[in-house]
Amino acid sequence: xxxxxxxxxxxxxLPEIFLFIMAMTILxxxxxxxxxxxxxxxxxxxxxIALLLSLFAYRDDSLFIFNAxxxxxxxxxxxxxxxxxxxxxxxxxxxxxxRDKKLISGEFYSLxxxxxxxxxxxxxxxxxxxxxxxxxxxxxxxxSLIALNRTSLIxxxxxxxxxxxxxxxxxxxxxxxxxxxxxxxxxxxxxxxxYLSDNELSNLYLFSYILVFIGVAFKFAVAPFHMWLPDVxxxxxxxxxxxIASIPKIxxxxxxxxxxxDNQILFEDNFSKFIxxxxxxxxxxxxxxxxxxxxxxRMLAYSGVANSGFIFLAIxxxxxxxxxxxxxxxxxxxxxxxxxxxxxxxxxxxxxxxVYIKDLKGLSSKSGLISVLFMITLLSTAGIPLxxxxxxxxxxxxxxxxxxxxxxxxxxxxxxxxxxxxxLRVIWFMFFETGFNSMIKSNGAINLIILSIxxxxxxxxxxxxxxxxxxxFAILT
Amino acid sequence: MIxxxxxxxxxxxxxxxxxxxxxxxxxxxxxxxxIIINFIVFSLSxxxxxxxxxxxxxxxxxxxxxxxxxxNIYYFLxxxxxxxxxxxxxxxxxxxxxxxxxxxxxxxxNQYYASFLLANGLTIGVFSALDAxxxxxxxxxxxxxxxxxxxxxxxxxxxxxxxxxxxxTFLGSILLLIAFLYINSSIASFNVLSFYESNFSLxxxxxxxxxxxxxxxIKIPMFPFHTWxxxxxxxxxxxxxxxxxxxxxxxxxxxxxxxxxPVVPLGASSLDMFFIILSxxxxxxxxIVAITQNDMKKLIAYSSISHMGFVTxxxxxxxxxxxxxNSQNDIIVxxxxxxxxxxxxxxxxxxxxxxVGSIYDRYKTKxxxxxxxxxxxxxxxxxxxxxxxxxxxxxxxTSSFVGELLIILASFKTNFIFAFLASxxxxxxxxxxxxxxxxxIYGELKVGLNNNLDANFLEKIILFSLALIVLILGxxxxxxxxxxxxxxxxxxxxxxLKI
Numbered sequence: 001x002x003x004x005x006x007x008x009x010x011x012x013x014l015p016e017i018f019l020f021i022m023a024m025t026i027l028x029x030x031x032x033x034x035x036x037x038x039x040x041x042x043x044x045x046x047x048x049i050a051l052l053l054s055l056f057a058y059r060d061d062s063l064f065i066f067n068a069x070x071x072x073x074x075x076x077x078x079x080x081x082x083x084x085x086x087x088x089x090x091x092x093x094x095x096x097x098x099r100d101k102k103l104i105s106g107e108f109y110s111l112x113x114x115x116x117x118x119x120x121x122x123x124x125x126x127x128x129x130x131x132x133x134x135x136x137x138x139x140x141x142x143x144s145l146i147a148l149n150r151t152s153l154i155x156x157x158x159x160x161x162x163x164x165x166x167x168x169x170x171x172x173x174x175x176x177x178x179x180x181x182x183x184x185x186x187x188x189x190x191x192x193x194x195y196l197s198d199n200e201l202s203n204l205y206l207f208s209y210i211l212v213f214i215g216v217a218f219k220f221a222v223a224p225f226h227m228w229l230p231d232v233x234x235x236x237x238x239x240x241x242x243x244i245a246s247i248p249k250i251x252x253x254x255x256x257x258x259x260x261x262d263n264q265i266l267f268e269d270n271f272s273k274f275i276x277x278x279x280x281x282x283x284x285x286x287x288x289x290x291x292x293x294x295x296x297x298r299m300l301a302y303s304g305v306a307n308s309g310f311i312f313l314a315i316x317x318x319x320x321x322x323x324x325x326x327x328x329x330x331x332x333x334x335x336x337x338x339x340x341x342x343x344x345x346x347x348x349x350x351x352x353x354x355v356y357i358k359d360l361k362g363l364s365s366k367s368g369l370i371s372v373l374f375m376i377t378l379l380s381t382a383g384i385p386l387x388x389x390x391x392x393x394x395x396x397x398x399x400x401x402x403x404x405x406x407x408x409x410x411x412x413x414x415x416x417x418x419x420x421x422x423x424l425r426v427i428w429f430m431f432f433e434t435g436f437n438s439m440i441k442s443n444g445a446i447n448l449i450i451l452s453i454x455x456x457x458x459x460x461x462x463x464x465x466x467x468x469x470x471x472x473f474a475i476l477t
Numbered sequence: 478m479i480x481x482x483x484x485x486x487x488x489x490x491x492x493x494x495x496x497x498x499x500x501x502x503x504x505x506x507x508x509x510x511x512i513i514i515n516f517i518v519f520s521l522s523x524x525x526x527x528x529x530x531x532x533x534x535x536x537x538x539x540x541x542x543x544x545x546x547x548x549n550i551y552y553f554l555x556x557x558x559x560x561x562x563x564x565x566x567x568x569x570x571x572x573x574x575x576x577x578x579x580x581x582x583x584x585x586x587n588q589y590y591a592s593f594l595l596a597n598g599l600t601i602g603v604f605s606a607l608d609a610x611x612x613x614x615x616x617x618x619x620x621x622x623x624x625x626x627x628x629x630x631x632x633x634x635x636x637x638x639x640x641x642x643x644x645x646t647f648l649g650s651i652l653l654l655i656a657f658l659y660i661n662s663s664i665a666s667f668n669v670l671s672f673y674e675s676n677f678s679l680x681x682x683x684x685x686x687x688x689x690x691x692x693x694x695i696k697i698p699m700f701p702f703h704t705w706x707x708x709x710x711x712x713x714x715x716x717x718x719x720x721x722x723x724x725x726x727x728x729x730x731x732x733x734x735x736x737x738x739p740v741v742p743l744g745a746s747s748l749d750m751f752f753i754i755l756s757x758x759x760x761x762x763x764x765i766v767a768i769t770q771n772d773m774k775k776l777i778a779y780s781s782i783s784h785m786g787f788v789t790x791x792x793x794x795x796x797x798x799x800x801x802x803n804s805q806n807d808i809i810v811x812x813x814x815x816x817x818x819x820x821x822x823x824x825x826x827x828x829x830x831x832x833v834g835s836i837y838d839r840y841k842t843k844x845x846x847x848x849x850x851x852x853x854x855x856x857x858x859x860x861x862x863x864x865x866x867x868x869x870x871x872x873x874x875t876s877s878f879v880g881e882l883l884i885i886l887a888s889f890k891t892n893f894i895f896a897f898l899a900s901x902x903x904x905x906x907x908x909x910x911x912x913x914x915x916x917x918i919y920g921e922l923k924v925g926l927n928n929n930l931d932a933n934f935l936e937k938i939i940l941f942s943l944a945l946i947v948l949i950l951g952x953x954x955x956x957x958x959x960x961x962x963x964x965x966x967x968x969x970x971x972x973x974l975k976i
Contacts, residue, residue, distance in 0.1 A: 384621065384647075385614040394610075394654070398548070401658040409655050417648045424624075424640055432628040432636050469547045 009065035012057065012072050015050040015080070016120050022046035023113035030106010040095055043109040044088065047116075051084035068188060069127035074475045076124045079254050082331060083123070083247050086338050087116055090246075092450050093342040094239035100349050103148060103237060111148075115141035115243065119251035128177045128187045131255070135173065138248060139166050145243075146236040158235025165228040169218030176211030179204055189258050196264035209265055210274060219252045220308040221301075222278050223285035230289075233301035238348060241297065242341040245304060246334040249311075253330040256315060257323050257476075266318070275316040276408070282309025283412055287419040296357045299422055300340060303381060306419055307333045310396055313412065317399030324476040325395040328468075332380070332392040339377040339454035343370060346444075346451055363430040369448065371430040376455040382423040383416060388461045479528060483538050483554040486521050486564065487602045490514060490571075494594030501587045508579035511590045515568070515575040518597060522568040529561045531960055534967035536607060536670075544611070549667055553608040558964035559816060560604045562957065563731055566823045567604065569946075570723045571597040573939050574716045577831055580935050581716075581838070589630060592622040596720060603728050609657040609667040609736070616728065617650050623717070623725065631712040638705075638712035645705040649695035653732075656688040660740075672740045673971055682744030689737050690745075690752070696729025699752070699789055700759040703782045710778035711843075715834025718774060722781050722826035730788050730819050734812070734968075738792060742972045746796035753793045757898045759786030764905035768912065773833045773843045776913060777826060780869060780906065784822045784877070790899060791815030791884040797891040799973065807890055808969045813961055814883025820957065821876035821950055828865040828943040831936075832858070836917070839930055845913065850922035858932040859918045861940040866914045868947050870906040876950035 010017065026042050029035045054077060062073030091112070098104045118138025125131035143166070147159035181187060183205050184195045195205065214225065221229035233241050265271045286306025293299035311333065314326035347363075347370065348354045364371040380389035393416065400409040461468050478485070493514045500507065529537055536555030544552040556564065574593060583589055599622070602615035620643055628639035661667050664675050677685065695702040706726075710718050738745055745752075760783055767779035792815055795808045835858065836851070837843050852859045868875035871882075881902065889896040932940065950957065 379621070385617045386621070390614070390617075395548075397655065398658050398661075401655065402662045406655065406659065409658075410652070413651045413655060414648075417644060417651060420647055421640065421644055424643055428628060428636050428640065431625065432639070465545055466543075466547070469545060473547055 015053040027110035069130045071126040090242045111141045122251040123254045145240045154235040158232045169215045173215030176208040179208035193263045222308045223282040226305045230298045230301040233297040238345040245337045279309045279312030287415045322477045324472045329392045336380045360429045361433040373455045378423040483605045490594040491598035494591040498591040515572045519568040519572045550610045554605045555607045558961045563604045596622040607669045626717040627713045630714040635712040638708040642709045649692035652688040653692035682741040686741045686744030693729040693732035700755045707778045718830040719827045723823040742975045749793040749796045756786045756790035767909045788815045811887035818880030832862045848917045849920040855931040866910040870910040879954045
């Protein structure tokens with residue numbers, strides 16, 4: 001590899017390298033008492049600069065960098081930009097919460113940045129080793145972040161659970177990788193995914209793919225691999241939950257996309273049925289369990305399980321639509337979840353943690369705007385028209401019906417109706433019950449504006465969806 | 478502007494509703510704004526009614542804009558006579574509701590008005606959308622303002638009622654979505670006109686029919702799917718009940734006539750017996766249930782279900798008529814009877830709910846057993862109450878008579894039993910309406926009801942205009958009949974060709 005090549009690679013990976021340097025710097029800055037208060041500003045600025053850098057370097061073709069261990073294409077850039085935006089919204093919203101909880105520190109933001117970098121590496125990895133490093137970088141940072149709230153017992157419990165189950169998932173993925181390497185004699189994901197175009201499908205290839213996708217199912221928290229999710233949602237500090245619920249999902253979606261795009265295995269009944277059944281089962285489990293939840297984060301967790309099921313269904317149905325359906329679903333789901341958790345972060349404060357759904361009682365008379373924003377978010381998650389959540393569900397159903405899977409579509413839809421109930425319950429507590437919890441704080445005009453971005457986009461994209469659809473269909477087809 | 482009148486009708490109330498959401502300073506200004514907006518919408522619909530060309534069977538005022546071409550979804554609006562009449566009904570009811578609302582003492586007045594304005598625009602959208610998905614979006618979005626109206630401003634048990642209303646209707650409509658998706662996957666279009674030209678096999682049509690019919694049967698509501706309606710009506714605020722009875726139930730009926738009968742006539746005709754029987758059960762059984770109610774709103778809710786049974790009976794009789802008499806004219810009689818019943822019930826039930834609401838405002842009770850002898854207290858008001866109760870039981874000269882008569886006439890041509898059961902409504906509805914009047918209006922004045930508040934000026938105007946409409950429709954049905962004639966002829970041609 002000559003110097004020119006290396007320079008080209010570095011210049012194309014500049015945002016991540018910059019973030020890496022900044023993560024180190026922030027860790028260092030956090031040590032000094034006098035400089036400690038700048039860590040937040042530094043994080044925001046570095047994420048912003050990374051976003052601008054990758055916007056600036058956006059290009060439509062795809063190219064391999066660092067000896068084809070990483071890939072840069074419009075798909076990876078698009079998802080990275082979404083990650084940056086989501087990340088920025090999260091840290092901007094969570095600043096006050098973290099200060100109240102006395103969690104602001106150099107290592108917090110530095111670990112958060114490392115987790116982000118790990119996810120960005122997963123998105124652009126084209127080499128099994130690099131990919132695994134990305135997975136571990138993000139997971140390791142997240143283990144410690146979940147446990148960061150040292151005084152809280154459930155926080156520790158959540159960290160242990162996440163650690164153990166996540167390790168198992170990583171082990172399964174690694175196990176699958178080793179077989180894949182053995183079969184295809186290559187570490188390059190594009191070669192592994194194209195393996196079937198020249199070779200017969202062997203049982204071992206199928207087996208290793210199933211291992212890898214069980215790992216992915218763990219990360220997506222698809223039932224029956226969802227056990228860690230409710231505890232993590234409940235135990236982790238809210239900003240960390242916000243991160244776990246969104247950016248790794250995007251990253252692992254791109255992971256799945258890399259392994260399945262143009263891969264004949266999607267036409268293989270054994271594999272596609274595996275994805276399908278996981279999806280349907282997850283929708284069933286998620287919606288049923290969410291009905292019984294009294295705590296809002298656990299409810300959101302189970303709703304996340306149901307939504308991950310939809311993502312798997314979309315992946316199943318992507319033979320025809322080339323992943324644009326699944327991509328749309330993933331983005332819609334992550335963005336709405338970020339909005340929901342950000343709103344919960346916003347109304348929690350040092351004295352008051354929003355734990356139970358009934359704590360939201362009468363929120364609309366306290367702060368009408370927040371409750372309207374929350375309502376839009378929830379309706380979008382439920383897939384009611386006037387929000388983009390409708391298109392997300394619509395596309396999945398459309399893809400299922402196009403493949404003559406009407407029965408599956410009807411079953412899925414019936415569970416969606418069940419699911420509607422628990423979203424409506426939150427709305428009823430906010431709007432229909434009277435007497436509000438005086439502990440709920442809502443302040444900061446700038447934060448309100450940031451919070452309104454996503455709900456506004458949810459409705460705006462519903463009305464003018466053409467641009468989004470055309471773009472997604474173009475880059476993913 | 479006249480070419481885009483449908484867009485104006487839809488978006489004017491929606492956008493002004495969103496703007497009103499941010500104004501909460503002065504109640505009088507809010508009232509004024511609300512009435513003015515509704516009046517403008519009403520005038521627009523009057524222009525629409527006048528400039529619609531009755532002699533053409535095509536959809537008119539068509540707007541077709543690319544919305545999401547990647548998914549085959551278009552912003553495609555257009556109206557035929559059925560839609561025009563329903564839009565007119567819609568705007569007039571919302572105008573009346575806005576007048577009525579300004580007499581009320583409300584919390585969160587701006588949000589209340591905004592919800593109604595949203596509902597107004599969305600309903601017009603439902604009636605004028607010619608793209609199935611656009612229709613579905615309006616249909617579904619309409620749930621949100623109604624859900625909030627019942628849930629925020631409703632009675633004691635409002636949460637149960639609103640959730641039941643939302644979940645129940647959502648269940649139906651999502652099956653409708655799957656039916657639309659299925660149709661699209663075989664004909665590659667969501668356009669209603671291409672739906673009409675589609676040709677599905679019998680078994681496909683049966684399944685499509687079941688999916689769509691459940692959606693609309695819940696909305697109308699037909700007999701076994703009706704349980705959400707009494708709850709929703711009892712808990713909803715008066716104006717919510719008015720909109721629910723006068724407009725929302727008609728959305729279900731409209732769905733049948735627009736998406737079920739002409740699109741899957743084979744499926745409908747093979748399962749029509751089942752639906753005829755359900756309609757007859759609604760007419761007879763639910764009518765009897767209405768007699769036993771002690772809550773005035775519940776009584777009117779059950780009577781609504783019973784009357785909507787006539788509408789569905791008229792819809793599903795057409796296949797029997799086609800088999801027995803083979804005359805297109807009979808089919809048109811049956812369909813126009815249903816349409817007449819839809820419009821007439823819109824006005825009569827609205828008026829009855831306003832009457833009950835006024836009693837509730839004055840005496841804080843809806844229980845029939847708590848009331849008696851209101852005649853001496855409120856003579857003008859009682860006059861209107863008696864008038865609308867009579868209209869409700871189909872007195873000749875009022876609008877309900879026309880619709881019921883036409884449907885009974887049509888049912889005589891198919892089967893005597895149907896006709897017998899259908900005409901039993903004349904007795905049953907007389908029993909519950911007149912007995913209601915007897916207990917509430919006549920008799921000795923109960924202690925504690927001394928309240929010399931007769932109908933105020935605005936209420937008089939509202940009730941008088943509704944009574945006038947009911948009378949005009951009752952004595953001069955020809956206007957509406959000729960108005961609809963060409964459209965119904967075209968529609969029946971279409972149906973007959975396919976069965």
